[in-house]
Amino acid sequence: MGKKVLMQGNEACVMGAIAAGMRFFAGYPITPSTEIAEISAQELPKVGGRFLQMEDEISGAAAAIGASVAGVKAMTATSGPGFSLKQEHIGYAAEAEIPVVVVDVQRVGPSTGLPTSPAQGDLMQARWGTHGDHPAIVISPATVKETYLEAVRCFNLAEKYRTPVIFLMDEMVGHLREGIEIPEADELEVIDRTVNKNLTDEQAYAIPEGKYAPEMAPFGEGMHYNISGLFHDETGFPRGTAQSYEKFMNRLLDKVEKNRADIEKWEERFLDDAEIAVVSFGGAARSAEEAVIEARKQGIKAGLFRPITVWPFPEKALEELAKKVKRFLVVENNAGQMVIEVKAHAGNVPVDFLGRFNGSVVDPDEVLAKLKEEA
Amino acid sequence: MVNKRLIINEKWCKGCGICVAFCPKQVLVLKKGKVTKANPDACIKCGQCEQRCPDYAIYLEKVEEGAN
């Protein structure tokens, strides 16, 4: 292991991204994500990377996608209102199949909301925010160390599946400082874009058997193909038939659906004999975990199920859990978003909800009180 | 010696008439919505039709002397 440092969550996001090979950042200042832009501006030129402060949130996403088209691993970051503005280009990157990492350090909304208090109200927007059907990979970290490591995984998944990946942080974790050990470079798995040098311009989007993502070279490396936000077949252009559109959309969705085992990730704590499973993610899961530990001390058989990949939601794992536990308690810093997903997969097991959306963090004592009530 | 020959790609012609209007020698006419050479001998191979054809349907092609 590498050296031990005290690090902020937003800083860990940047340092993890750079360790993953991020060499381009474009964005716009907004609290509580601003440190991500500031630290990128400071660190990127030191490693030969480039930082751009753009004129708005929309162009920050567009420039990052542009850099990725040119073959450079790229990221943009924002919070709440800015995340609404990023949606257009999250859809573009999904449709045009361009890897990019979009960070949203959530704050209270809607609109300017309660600047800039913690919240987790963008969970559903991260899945459904852009118009139209599209695949979504969304990862939400709960600790500073995990922020570092999961930032790497965001880039790996983006490059592997040629799709945007959303790093759904929240103010609690973004502004949290924890001591972490920085992993050595050889301890990290870093995935680079697979490029097939044998593709022709006319078949730039040809998909290898058993795979889901195209493998054309970045711009400037000898190919001359077209990228578009229009539906496309293997030529990069729309063919104009319903069958070809359906085939395209199914492949796009299958990038995630057929690779759930590779993409899904969650943490289980004390679930072996648990009667009540607390489901929580990101910053809220820290309170949930503390409450579960305390509940155990008081003889309550509680456990924690914490999705780290929040989309695709680990539904099979939750369905398995539903066969063992008597109740679910979903704890989130919003008015009830992940609870919708839990209810959809809990079968007949009752699902309770504890949410905070007033700018304060869910308190472990509140969670404990709720667990006692249910036990 | 390189010579030039005026080529018309009827498939791409949309019949806008721009080439006809700006041909300095009145070589071209529209027939049934497509450009044709009404007066080919008057053509001075200036290429104004090619420059302004929005559809790339008329152009000068280099030919070796002796060829048609």
Added chain:
Amino acid sequence: MASELINNTMRLRNLPHIWCPGCGNGILMRDVAQAITNLGLDRDKVVIVSGIGCSSRAAGYMNYNTLHTTHGRAIAFATGIKMAKPELTVIVITGDGDSSAIGGNHLIHAARRNIDLTVVVFNNNIYGMTGGQFSPTTPTGSFATTAPYGSIDRTFDLPTLAMGAGATYAARGSAYHVPQTTKLIQDGIAHKGFALIDCMAVCPTYYGRKNKKGDAVKMMTWQKENVVLKAKADTMTPEELEGKAVIGCFRNEPEVPEYTAEYTKLIERLKKA
């Protein structure tokens, strides 16, 4: 079956293009292709970025690295490409609405940075793809589907707008004036900095029909008779220029530092530190 120029620069399988009969966009796209050819640029290193609208269909026809993006955002995507790989020649093909309405913010900020992009505007004074609504360059008093009683909006003059924002190269060309416009685009591409070439297109289908400007030939004839080259215009009085349009280069300042080159210097400086 196409000319050597078209064979070498276009994706023949996608032609003929979708533009209406007599649309100026085809002429202007050929000018861009001719300019790239004249400069002898390596095809592998040329990137064409476009937005959304009639103009922006150009990217799909041109046989280079082409990126057809979202409405108004072409310049922002292009900025990312150029910044990531400064060795690429990045040309944006956009329209009047795409570049100066929904994309106006990106236009002025790219000009301000002086990033080495060449923005070629196919300016047809109307939203064509959506069926003839007025744009920021539709002349005041003109009719459009969203200006059924005549537009009361004042207009943008795009080269002036770009220069006001700091563009170091700004020019205007027209569909009729092919060699002149080709040269203006060529000089814009060769310019190391932000370049904008506002190209007067003709839209007989929407702008022309709504405003009784006649067919494509009539609209092109108007350009032939009323467009004045800048050198000539400089000798004319405001009265003489009334109702005329001026084409030519309005600004060319090659000595201003270019953005990506400045960033490269920053990287080099940090390496030495």
